[in-house]
Amino acid sequence: MHTRAVTASITALLGIAALLGIVALLPPGSDARAGGSAGWLTVVAHRGASAYAPENTLASIDKAAALGFRWVENDVQRTRDGRLVVIHDDNLQRTTDVRRVFPDRSPWKVKDFTAAEIARLDAGKWFGRSYAGTRVPTLKQYMREVEHNHEKLLLEIKNPGLYPGIERQTLDLLGKEGWLDRSHLAGRLIVQSFSADSLRIVHRLAPAVRTGFLGTPSVASLHRYADFTDLVNPPYTALSRGYVSAVHAFDGAHGRPLEVFAWTVDDAATAWKVVGYGVDGVITDRPDVVRTALAGF
Template identity: 75%
Template sequence: MHTRVVVATVAAVLGTAAPLLSPAPGARAGEVGEAVKAGKVTAPTVVAHRGASAYAPENTLASIDKAAALGFTWVENDVQRTKDGELVVIHDDSLPRTTNVKTLFPGRAPWKVKDFTAAEIARLDAGRWFSPAYAGTRVPTLKQYMRRVEHNHESLLMEIKNPELYPGIERQALKLLGDEGWLDRGHLRRLIVQSFSADSVRKVHELRPAITTAFLGTPKVAQLHEYARSIDLVNPAYQSLSIGYVSAVHAFDGPHGKPLRVFAWTVNDTATARKVAGYRVDGVITNKPDVVRAALGSG
């Protein structure tokens, strides 16, 4: 952790929580785009949240195809498990919001992912709710999803969703990634595994220490030294951020000997993109990657 820990230690002693830290006077968000263009500031990595989910149904192959068509490399997804043990890509632990499950299986309330087989989920329409143009789009399995990401030459921020519902999902997901060739040195540069569960992230790190890992949330500054043992990134909701908190996170080295990074979510408008970039975040997770790119003048 070296001398940068001093910054975080001071913040912890002062008892500063993330929302209470105020931006530095010179970090005016409106200037970020020009600073990026001038080469004075490195533009944050832009991650397409659940794919380009403002323009195609979330967590589908169509959404990552749309991200690729817009020129974005990084996509984010959510992984859960079916009743018969198949890993699928879907955000909610229940199916009604993004599929027609109530129509096909009216007597199966509360329509939880874990209560349906992979074959049953494969029958669901995961696109019509978004737009008639996407009618017939399916919930992809993680294997299908990984093969499309590879085909598109994309990189992946993969969230293990609700791990408490799926014992052993970390080991299972890592096996699938390995089987698909994503745990070799080249692919590891294109992969981050994250979760809201610190225990789940810790398991991933213990099982495969070479993988880059992220915790979804805003740990207290005084706890960052503990998180830094097993995570490389802290990924908070943008509302909880400040330039002081981002600086405190950057003061710690993660398990691979590099400063912890910060990816902020979910940023969908110009003003917010410039604001969080002014905090010097390392990445921005967004449903509208094109809007964020234009806001930051990053190409």
């Protein structure tokens, strides 16, 4: 029994080493070939390269591009006057100077401010003095910068319950910016959400768009998610090799095996672990750290 266990452990380690050896052969910034059932390993810059520039700003996606990464992730919410903006929290306090500019507007919710008011806020100084004057981008501004950088987008519809109709509005804007054509849909856009209902709406309105569910559905319920999603994206702490294999066993909404993107993977040990589980992608604040970890295994 002991001999079999040791043999199995050695085999597993050799398999992971071989898998990561394939990764090491690829140039920086590539979608890394992970091999096996995992398919392509995609490294997504979380809220842009958010360890190095203020999150969800044009500076953060420019930094991701400068580091050589193609995929960026963002969060979309809506202002009081119906404009879509890119910001993670439903509250403006953490990443802007809203308390200084509008001291009497507590609790400073995104939905309570117009786009023009939000455009007055500094969304960079909190991160570092060199980013003072950085603004919260509208989704239109953000999409144009992503296009300019030739990047790909994992777009999260944030808090859809606060913003009825945000799915249609987001898709309308994506269409107007040219992101619902064949070339973009073929491999440059994924829409994700923590809300299964929101993703069902996206899939109904735009069946060609790839979608991802943020969370860890039970294995018994995966068949229901496969009707309207293409990815299941759990926190890395919820993953195991068995769970990833169970997800891969289902074909998603576009007839291909469901994929798994793990978040938020920011260090070498975690990157090695989740790649060993067979994930298809990682979402990270530090994409360069993940790239170096996999290349140097």
